[in-house]
Amino acid sequence: xxxxxxxxxxxxxxxxxxxxxxxxxxxxxxxxxxxxxxxxxxxxxxxxxxxxxxxxxxxxxxxxxxxxxxxxxxxxxxxxxxxxxxxxxxxxxxxxxxxxxxxxxxxxxxxxxxxxxxxxxxxxxxxxxxxxxxxxxxxxxxxxxxxxxxxxxxxxxxxxxxxxxxxxxxxxxxxxxxxxxxxxxxxxxxxxxxxxxxxxxxxxxxxxxxxxxxxxxxxxxxxxxxxxxxxxxxxxxxxxxxxxxxxxxxxxxxxxxxxxxxxxxxxxxxxxxxxxxxxxxxxxxxxxxxxxxxxxxxxxxxxxxxxxxxxxxxxxxxxxxxxxxxxxxxxxxxxxxxxxxxxxxxxxxxxxxxxxxxxxxxxxxxxxxxxxxxxxxxxxxxxxx
Amino acid sequence: xxxxxxxxxxxxxxxxxxxxxxxxxxxxxxxxxxxxxxxxxxxxxxxxxxxxxxxxxxxxxxxxxxxxxxxxxxxxxxxxxxxxxxxxxxxxxxxxxxxxxxxxxxxxxxxxxxxxxxxxxxxxxxxxxxxxxxxxxxxxxxxxxxxxxxxxxxxxxxxxxxxxxxxxxxxxxxxxxxxxxxxxxxxxxxxxxxxxxxxxxxxxxxxxxxxxxxxxxxxxxxxxxxxxxxxxxxxxxxxxxxxxxxxxxxxxxxxxxxxxxxxxxxxxxxxxxxxxxxxxxxxxxxxxxxxxxxxxxxxxxxxxxxxxxxxxxxxxxxxxxxxxxxxxxxxxxxxxxxxxxxxxxxxxxxxxxxxxxxxxxxxxxxxxxxxxxxxxxxxxxxxxx
Numbered sequence: 001x002x003x004x005x006x007x008x009x010x011x012x013x014x015x016x017x018x019x020x021x022x023x024x025x026x027x028x029x030x031x032x033x034x035x036x037x038x039x040x041x042x043x044x045x046x047x048x049x050x051x052x053x054x055x056x057x058x059x060x061x062x063x064x065x066x067x068x069x070x071x072x073x074x075x076x077x078x079x080x081x082x083x084x085x086x087x088x089x090x091x092x093x094x095x096x097x098x099x100x101x102x103x104x105x106x107x108x109x110x111x112x113x114x115x116x117x118x119x120x121x122x123x124x125x126x127x128x129x130x131x132x133x134x135x136x137x138x139x140x141x142x143x144x145x146x147x148x149x150x151x152x153x154x155x156x157x158x159x160x161x162x163x164x165x166x167x168x169x170x171x172x173x174x175x176x177x178x179x180x181x182x183x184x185x186x187x188x189x190x191x192x193x194x195x196x197x198x199x200x201x202x203x204x205x206x207x208x209x210x211x212x213x214x215x216x217x218x219x220x221x222x223x224x225x226x227x228x229x230x231x232x233x234x235x236x237x238x239x240x241x242x243x244x245x246x247x248x249x250x251x252x253x254x255x256x257x258x259x260x261x262x263x264x265x266x267x268x269x270x271x272x273x274x275x276x277x278x279x280x281x282x283x284x285x286x287x288x289x290x291x292x293x294x295x296x297x298x299x300x301x302x303x304x305x306x307x308x309x310x311x312x313x314x315x316x317x318x319x320x321x322x323x324x325x326x327x328x329x330x331x332x333x334x335x336x337x338x339x340x341x342x343x344x345x346x347x348x349x350x351x352x353x354x355x356x357x358x359x360x361x362x363x364x365x366x367x368x369x370x371x372x373x374x375x376x377x378x379x380x381x382x383x384x385x
Numbered sequence: 386x387x388x389x390x391x392x393x394x395x396x397x398x399x400x401x402x403x404x405x406x407x408x409x410x411x412x413x414x415x416x417x418x419x420x421x422x423x424x425x426x427x428x429x430x431x432x433x434x435x436x437x438x439x440x441x442x443x444x445x446x447x448x449x450x451x452x453x454x455x456x457x458x459x460x461x462x463x464x465x466x467x468x469x470x471x472x473x474x475x476x477x478x479x480x481x482x483x484x485x486x487x488x489x490x491x492x493x494x495x496x497x498x499x500x501x502x503x504x505x506x507x508x509x510x511x512x513x514x515x516x517x518x519x520x521x522x523x524x525x526x527x528x529x530x531x532x533x534x535x536x537x538x539x540x541x542x543x544x545x546x547x548x549x550x551x552x553x554x555x556x557x558x559x560x561x562x563x564x565x566x567x568x569x570x571x572x573x574x575x576x577x578x579x580x581x582x583x584x585x586x587x588x589x590x591x592x593x594x595x596x597x598x599x600x601x602x603x604x605x606x607x608x609x610x611x612x613x614x615x616x617x618x619x620x621x622x623x624x625x626x627x628x629x630x631x632x633x634x635x636x637x638x639x640x641x642x643x644x645x646x647x648x649x650x651x652x653x654x655x656x657x658x659x660x661x662x663x664x665x666x667x668x669x670x671x672x673x674x675x676x677x678x679x680x681x682x683x684x685x686x687x688x689x690x691x692x693x694x695x696x697x698x699x700x701x702x703x704x705x706x707x708x709x710x711x712x713x714x715x716x717x718x719x720x721x722x723x724x725x726x727x728x729x730x731x732x733x734x735x736x737x738x739x740x741x742x743x744x745x746x747x748x749x750x751x752x753x754x755x756x757x758x759x760x761x762x763x764x765x766x767x768x769x770x
Contacts (some may be wrong), residue, residue: 157548157629157631157634159546161544161642163542163644168669168673168675168679169670169673170673170674170675170676171675171676174676212597212599214619216625219623220666220670221670228625230617230625230627232599232615234599240599240615242615242627242629244542248666249542249649250666250669250679250682251648251649251679251680251682251684253651257546257638259634263635264636266638275636277635281605281633281634281635282605284553285553285554285605285633288555290553291555292552293553294553294635294637297635297636352739354737
């Protein structure tokens, strides 16, 4: 994708020196991403400037204004690690300057802004990826491979209990923007389980057709946003699904069960257990003439091979895509799916009704704006950093 | 409870010689229930009469009319194993004749008839029990004991995946009454998972305040009634719960997870695993001042002691209650709870809305009657055997 075929290094700028930005810079400075050179950073805060002076090489340029970084000839590509609301706006600015983009999750806060970002990306010729680092986990890659290859048959039911994202009140109190409609625009859905929302649809290759969700706002915590969610999903093929999460429970569970016509897979405790039917359920049901029989089933643990390169893996894949046309593991345009699920779950709760996917994005944004207006956190962060 | 304190044997009559009736008679004839003497049976079918002649002692009296058995001076107590709809009507006849009653599950098909039965039982002075045989499972008894004694703290969330009740089309085709509104009045809810619906509320000591359920009727099977259900429950104390079942999935799961303020219990594969917090979640949350910490947790398997006497255990307990005032493990009056949950789940689906517990029982019965009118199965079974 690089204009000059002789280029073998991508000059990257990082916008936002919060925890995530500093984390990415950490492995970049250790030269753990081949073909990447960190040339610039941007952050509006004085503390970030001081941190940069102490921790970055002298040749790394510091910008206060992210748009100056984006326009700078010093960089070919931008890693966006700013607060959620600003991701699409900054990404669009990058596309306009023909800079490659890797955005932190979530892609944005509401689908309207993400669709606009995706449309701008589609018109550009840059590589656009999203930091869905859990897609590099060989456990979920194996699950996706088993499903894609037909080993599980047709999907009948999904069930993810993901309650091990414990967050204390002190965590929420550690930043005024945290768990506010104005600052983050969502709670557990966009901040914690956005990874699982993405994997929920990515591994099975299906988005729900409609869903009914039940969110609690500030349950056992003094916060504005949702921190417990149970969602019921219906898929086009007749399959159904459940997604349960909370940040107020300990020790919590992370168990993903997927039932198909050829058996069942459970991912829990870092293991993938496959209960595989010798003949598929429909085939058995068709031929069996007795009373209480059921298909013969073999249960075994599927070996998981390969390392889990995590965030670094996504960054490397993005660089490889830029330099060598390697297929993206997490294309930026797919970031809308997890946010769409999260938005639908909130909307279903607010309206106490079913939400079809795709719902009216304008309507959702209006509903969210109402909550932003009465939020305890009001900063210009919504319209850029 | 026996009028004559010298009596040390209860003379029992069994109504209904289907699979369940014959099963109970099996262990009775082997003298496995102390203090029980089988003196009479009743069934309207000729085949049952022939079976009785070949399999029962000559001194066992056969009645074609169950009401004659109930009125007979040959019996003190009645075990009712007839089709679901008839349980309350027969039980009420027993109460009127001052005969002790043990009814097979479910207590009935709709709560209106069960409430009437319970009111008649309350006015009588007999021992009234229900065949909730899974209450004799030491696994669930231990769970109840741990919750009752406060080891788990306050309940926060329940989650039961009970999808291992596989039933083939040939099973459903094996009786014209099966899986019809007219014959059974419900599918998986009253026929298979009625045990788990009972245990779901019995072990935690709470019924939901309201619920929202999603039933599928004849999914992957040619039947009238529901065979896949997902239900979301809200409890008075703010806890939430999920209950998922289907008969069309193999190999299926039976996993019951209960989260409380002091940890989490999971029952699966015949084991009870307790993840116990060293300090409770609310206490930790109150005192912790850091960022990403969570309470210290110890996970261990709780030893399960004692045998699982199953159906025989309930029958023995009923006899012991009659002879020695032993407390009932499954009082008949509690049979209404599982049916109330099942009815609420169906009603929630039919009305596509929340159902409060207790809902209007007359309304439910009217909704059910509509389905009976168009059912493929129409027998007088509804109004007695």
